[in-house]
Amino acid sequence: xxxxxxxxxxxxxxxxxxxxxxPPLGQQLRRAEEIPLVWPSVEFPPxxxxxxxFEAAIAPWGGVVHHLASAADxxxxxxxxxxxxxxxxxxxxxxxxLDALHLEExxxxxxxxxxxxxxxRAGELDDVEARRRFFLEMEGIEVGLTDCDVAVAxxxxxxxxxxxxxxxxxxxxxxxxxxxxxxxxxxxTLADAVAGLxxxxxxEPWPSNLIFNxxxxxxxxxxxxxxxxxAGPGSWxxxxxxxxxxxxxxxxxx
Amino acid sequence: xxxxxxxxxxxxxxxxPGGDGxxxxxxxxxxxxxxxxxxxxxxxxxxxLQRSRRRMIPPHTATDDVRERARLIRAEVIxxxxxxxxxxxxxxEAHGIRVHLARTAADARRxxxxxxxxxxxxxxxxxxxxxxxxxxxxxxxEAEGIEVTETDLxxxxxxxxxxxxxxxIAPAIHMTxxxxxEVLAPTADGAALPPDPxxxxxxxRRWLRRRxxxxxxxxxxxxxxxxxTGGFFIVTNEGNGRCCGTLPRVHVAMMGIxxxxxxxxxxxxxxxxxxxxxxxxxxxxxxxxxHGPRRPGELHGPDxxxxxxxxxxxxxxxxxxxxxxxxxxxxxxxxxxxxxxERAGGHAYQAVYGGPIGKVVTPLYxxxxxxxxxxxxxxxxxxCREACxxxxxxxxxxxxxxxxxxxxxxxxxxxxxxxxxxxxAMARPRLYRWATRLxxxxxARRALAGWVQRGPGPLADWTxxxxxxxxxxxxxxxxxRERRRGRS
Numbered sequence: 181x182x183x184x185x186x187x188x189x190x191x192x193x194x195x196x197x198x199x200x201x202x203p204p205l206g207q208q209l210r211r212a213e214e215i216p217l218v219w220p221s222v223e224f225p226p227x228x229x230x231x232x233x234f235e236a237a238i239a240p241w242g243g244v245v246h247h248l249a250s251a252a253d254x255x256x257x258x259x260x261x262x263x264x265x266x267x268x269x270x271x272x273x274x275x276x277x278l279d280a281l282h283l284e285e286x287x288x289x290x291x292x293x294x295x296x297x298x299x300x301r302a303g304e305l306d307d308v309e310a311r312r313r314f315f316l317e318m319e320g321i322e323v324g325l326t327d328c329d330v331a332v333a334x335x336x337x338x339x340x341x342x343x344x345x346x347x348x349x350x351x352x353x354x355x356x357x358x359x360x361x362x363x364x365x366x367x368x369t370l371a372d373a374v375a376g377l378x379x380x381x382x383x384e385p386w387p388s389n390l391i392f393n394x395x396x397x398x399x400x401x402x403x404x405x406x407x408x409x410x411a412g413p414g415s416w417x418x419x420x421x422x423x424x425x426x427x428x429x430x431x432x433x434x
Numbered sequence: 435x436x437x438x439x440x441x442x443x444x445x446x447x448x449x450x451p452g453g454d455g456x457x458x459x460x461x462x463x464x465x466x467x468x469x470x471x472x473x474x475x476x477x478x479x480x481x482x483l484q485r486s487r488r489r490m491i492p493p494h495t496a497t498d499d500v501r502e503r504a505r506l507i508r509a510e511v512i513x514x515x516x517x518x519x520x521x522x523x524x525x526x527e528a529h530g531i532r533v534h535l536a537r538t539a540a541d542a543r544r545x546x547x548x549x550x551x552x553x554x555x556x557x558x559x560x561x562x563x564x565x566x567x568x569x570x571x572x573x574x575x576e577a578e579g580i581e582v583t584e585t586d587l588x589x590x591x592x593x594x595x596x597x598x599x600x601x602x603i604a605p606a607i608h609m610t611x612x613x614x615x616e617v618l619a620p621t622a623d624g625a626a627l628p629p630d631p632x633x634x635x636x637x638x639r640r641w642l643r644r645r646x647x648x649x650x651x652x653x654x655x656x657x658x659x660x661x662x663t664g665g666f667f668i669v670t671n672e673g674n675g676r677c678c679g680t681l682p683r684v685h686v687a688m689m690g691i692x693x694x695x696x697x698x699x700x701x702x703x704x705x706x707x708x709x710x711x712x713x714x715x716x717x718x719x720x721x722x723x724x725h726g727p728r729r730p731g732e733l734h735g736p737d738x739x740x741x742x743x744x745x746x747x748x749x750x751x752x753x754x755x756x757x758x759x760x761x762x763x764x765x766x767x768x769x770x771x772x773x774x775x776e777r778a779g780g781h782a783y784q785a786v787y788g789g790p791i792g793k794v795v796t797p798l799y800x801x802x803x804x805x806x807x808x809x810x811x812x813x814x815x816x817x818c819r820e821a822c823x824x825x826x827x828x829x830x831x832x833x834x835x836x837x838x839x840x841x842x843x844x845x846x847x848x849x850x851x852x853x854x855x856x857x858x859a860m861a862r863p864r865l866y867r868w869a870t871r872l873x874x875x876x877x878a879r880r881a882l883a884g885w886v887q888r889g890p891g892p893l894a895d896w897t898x899x900x901x902x903x904x905x906x907x908x909x910x911x912x913x914x915r916e917r918r919r920g921r922s
Contacts, residue, residue, distance in 0.1 A: 181523055185535050189523075192516040192749055199753035205514050209696055212506035217703055218496045220489075223716065237716060299731040306737060308650060308683055314733075315647050315681055335716040344731035348680045352673065370717065371702040378698050386529065386663055386725035389680065389735050394717045397673040401588035401606055402614060403631035409639055410587055411646075412673030412720065 217371055223334065230333035230366040231422055238336030242408050243395040244417045251421050255286045258325070258358060261417055262290060265356040267322035271295040274345045277327050277360065295321050299344050315349065324350040324413070327360045328393075329380075330373045331418075335394055338418070339373050342389040351393070357413040363425035456784060456803030459811045460899060463778035472608050472779055479607050483770040484821075486714025491707075491823065504707045505825040507700045508761035511661075511692070515752060515760075518661040518694045519743070525664025526741060529726030534742045536688075539569035542744050546571055546653070546686060549740055550580060553684050555650040559642075561668065561675040562586035563655025564602065564764060565688045565744050568786045568801075571653065582653075583645045585674035587638060591617055600780030600788070602766035603712050608779055642674070652678030656689035656741065658704065658763070662697045665725040666741060669708065669718045676722045685736035687724070691743050692760040704763060707823035711767035747799035755834055759794050761824045768818035768828060774811060783808065790818035790828045797835055809835035845895035852892070867911070874905045 196202065224233055235245040246257055258281075262270060270292045272278050284294055295318065304310040326346070328338040338359060342348040351357050367373050370392075377390075397412030408414040466472055491497050511518050523533050536542035542565075550558070558575055560582055566572065572582045572593075584593040588605035592598065595617045599605030606614070611629035618627055618634050621641035627633055654675050659666040666687060668675035679685045695704055709718050728735035751757050769775045769789030780788040785802035787795050793808040802808065809832045818828040840846045859869045880886050881904045889897040896902075 181520075181527065181533075182535075185523060185533065188535055188537070188745075189516045189520045192519070192752060195749065195752045196513065196516060197753075199513070199757075202513050202753075203510075205517060206510070208506040208510035208513065209700070212503045212510070212700070212703070215499055215503040215506075216496065217500055217503060217706075219500075219706070219716075220492055220495065220497055241715070241719070297733055299733070302728075302731050302733055305683070305728065305733065311683055312647060319643065319647060332717075337717050342732070342734060344729075344733070347732070348676070348734035352676055352680060369702075370706060374698065374702050386665055386723075388529075388724065388726050388729050388732065390665075390723040390725070391676065392717060392721035392723075394715070394719050394721075396719070397671070398719055399587045399635065399672045400713065401586070401591065401604065402634050403611070407631055407635050410635060410672035410674070411585065411639065411642060411677050414639075 219334070224368070229425070230368065231363050231420055231425060233333040234331060234336050234366060234418075234420070236336075237334060238395050238418070241336070241395040242398060242416065243336060244415075246417060246419050248419055248421045250423045251281075254281060254360065254419060254421065255283070257419055258283065259287055259290060261356075261358055262287070262292065262323055265323050265415065267292070267356065269293045269295055269321045270323045270325060271318070271321045271350050271354065272325035273327065273347070273350060275327055278325065281360075283325070297347070302344070315353070318349045319353055321350075321354045323356045323358060324352075324354040325358050325360070326351045328365065330376055331361050331366045332368075332370050332373045332392075333366050334369045337370065337373070337392050337394040339377065340391050340393060341387040342391070343387060348389050348391075352412050355409060355413055356415040357396075357417070359416075359418050361418050361420050363420060363422045366425075459778075459782055459784075459804055459807050462782035462784065463774075463811070466779045466782050467777055471610055473777070475608055475610065476776055476779055479604060480770045480776050483604075483714060483766075487711055487767055487770065487821065490710035490714050490716070493820070500703065500707065501823055501825050504703050504763075504823055505761065507696065507703060508763070508824045511694050511696055512752070512757055512760045515692065515694070518696055519691060521661040522659045522664060522694050523743075525661070526659065526666070526726075527664075529664050530739065531664070531666075531724075531726050532738070532740045534740060536569070536742050536744045536746070539744075539746050542569040542688065542742055542746070543571060543574040545740075545742055546688075547574060547578060549684065549686055549738075550575065550578070550651060553650065553738065555580060555684065557645070557649045558582045558651045558653055559585050559645055559649040559674075559678050559682065560589075561652070561654035561670065561678045562589050562605070563653070563688055564786060565655055565690055565746075566653065567599065568746060569688070569744060571688070583642070583649075585642055585646070585672075585678060586670070587635075587672060587674075590638060590642070594618065594620060598781065598786075602764055602769060602787070602789070604766075608781070646677045646681050649678075649682045651684040651686060652680075652682040652736070654678045654685070654687050656687045656693065657708065658693045658695050659689060659741070660695050660698055660701065663725065665723050667701075667705070668722045668724070669705070669720070670722075671713070671715075671719040673720045676720050679722060679724055679736070680734050683736055684738045684740075685724075685727075686740045686742065688742045688744055691745050691748050693763075708763050708765050711765040711821070711823040747801075751798060756794070756798055756831060758826055759791070759798065759831060761826050762791050762795075763824060764791075765823060767821040767823060768826075771817040771821035773815060773817065774813065778811075783811075790832075791826070794828060794831045794835065797839060806839040807841075809839060810841050843895050844892045848892035867909075870905055870909055874907070877902065877904045 330339040396416035399407045399410035584590045591606040601607045615627040615629040622637045656666040657669045727739040775789040785796040797805040814829045886902040
């Protein structure tokens with residue numbers, strides 16, 4: 181910390197110390213935690229499965245959920261969606277889950293160009309001009325195929341940690357984002373997802389770039405009702421594989 | 435350095451350049467009231483935002499209690515800001531984020547310009563940030579010949595129209611589709627655009643993309659930083675904040691010193707309170723969390739990430755009677771709920787922060803030509819307090835500010851003695867009874883259909899903008915007595 185900042189914090193401290201009756205450190209936080217974080221129960225009616233809830237939460241905001249009985253349905257569904265998007269250039273993440281689908285072979289009849297820059301190209305981003313060229317190249321991709329860490333049923337949110345094998349442009353630049361999610365990744369609430377992330381991160385460095393993504397990019401600035409794809413993807417599809425789904429759905433968010 | 439877009443420096447109530455200096459709030463509001471287009475937009479948009487907020491945080495329910503939870507979290511941070519801010523800075527620096535302190539707006543401008551110069555920046559893409567508005571960062575960069583593009587669609591609209599934003603989260607709330615089509619014409623190389631929202635969106639997307647990919651630096655705000663992890667959050671629906679923080683080689687984020695959260699576990703409460711109150715969603719589309727620059731092998735993110743902590747008057751409130759104003763999470767719910775804002779619109783305030791919370795912070799930071807007038811531009815109805823997700827008692831703060839800045843004019847001077855007189859009368863039941871009769875007699879003679887439009891003496895000043903009801907023929911005391919008699 182720069183000395184200037186240290187000095188400034190000392191100034192803040194002396195201003196705060198003058199405050200009469202200031203509650204001790206942590207006291208108000210503990211009181212806050214005693215109040216339950218509850219949202220209206222109509223938002224997550226008891227008895228609704230997490231997969232149904234996820235769809236109900238995201239559909240009004242332009243997200244499309246495809247319920248797939250098993251991973252075997254992924255390939256034909258992806259083929260259909262990629263064709264519907266009229267895509268020639270597709271990019272996907274090199275994650276174990278997406279690698280295991282052998283998409284390049286399975287979707288070979290579509291004659292797609294797969295754009296999956298290798299990690300060695302990371303050096304290009306050091307230079308201003310080379311970085312510009314790199315992202316211009318990625319800008320031409322029509323479909324980005326990604327996955328997620330955790331999915332939040334109550335809000336229809338995907339939690340995604342970006343890293344070298346999961347570059348952030350894949351779910352940002354293309355018009356269409358197709359996301360493969362397994363129902364076993366669903367948790368009831370945002371608070372569950374946030375707590376889970378903290379457990380996962382224990383002792384690990386936080387990822388440089390992490391997002392909570394709830395549906396396609398949208399804007400209410402031109403019109404409060406219309407407008408997908410302001411800056412990011414305008415078309416957002418979750419392929420929800422429902423094997424491994426917990427048999428009993430937990431109730432609403434608490 | 436000044437471009438003619440700062441409110442109060444020659445802009446009229448809708449921000450159009452050409453006025454002559456500051457205009458009293460009353461006059462600016464009166465002009466807004468006479469503009470039927472603006473009135474329609476405000477009613478429509480604010481009405482919708484307000485209804486959805488009430489659905490998301492229904493009053494008198496367990497969800498309503500979450501406001502107390504959020505209030506306590508914010509109160510904890512502000513009461514121990516030195517500690518939480520210190521932790522945040524240490525952790526953020528450990529992630530490789532370069533943290534700067536800007537004590538004033540001028541410091542903030544200097545820091546941004548230094549980074550831009552050092553990195554040879556020519557083009558900047560900018561996310562929506564009230565702190566950057568406050569520090570007039572865009573103007574400072576433009577004065578250096580650097581091209582700055584606002585990438586939030588609402589901000590882009592007001593930038594192209596050369597107006598100041600008129601709402602915390604809906605900056606172009608005052609514009610019609612026809613006006614937007616006019617304003618966005620440059621994004622379609624000057625071709626005429628139809629007033630169709632979809633067409634306007636497509637044109638601006640294509641145009642913004644080019645700028646995102648060409649920019650040398652992304653400048654954004656930060657909704658909050660987390661002391662426990664050292665990360666900071668950017669919340670957007672459009673994804674423009676993500677683009678600014680992911681694509682250019684340099685990312686500069688600006689954050690008010692007060693926007694710290696104590697723990698990672700406190701994020702869901704504040705984040706959801708913010709989003710529900712602001713836009714009536716359960717969560718915004720993109721909540722981006724940044725923990726430092728690009729790591730080895732990563733194909734995204736800046737190589738150089740800066741966070742500027744902006745004080746600019748904030749620390750002066752710590753430990754004092756206005757510290758509660760620092761609890762604000764800038765959701766805009768108080769603006770949407772305010773009957774004055776709903777009619778006067780944002781530009782009448784001639785300040786970066788309009789609406790109820792703006793009426794509190796603007797005079798405290800002294801940043802409007804009409805700052806001292808603003809605390810009086812309120813009916814103290816309390817709608818803002820009811821709407822606030824962190825329960826800031828805005829009316830109480832406004833009353834304290836009124837003590838510090840009494841209204842000019844006869845009423846302002848007479849008010850303290852009138853209040854003392856009223857207090858004295860209330861303490862003496864017989865005198866009070868006599869005084870209310872006298873008041874009724876005096877006012878009834880001036881009334882029209884039960885309302886006094888021009889009061890006597892110093893009250894004339896007060897009734898210039900308000901009507902005074904004539905006290906009822908049968909005062910409450912009499913009715914109460916009769917009721918009790920009837921029961922016994």
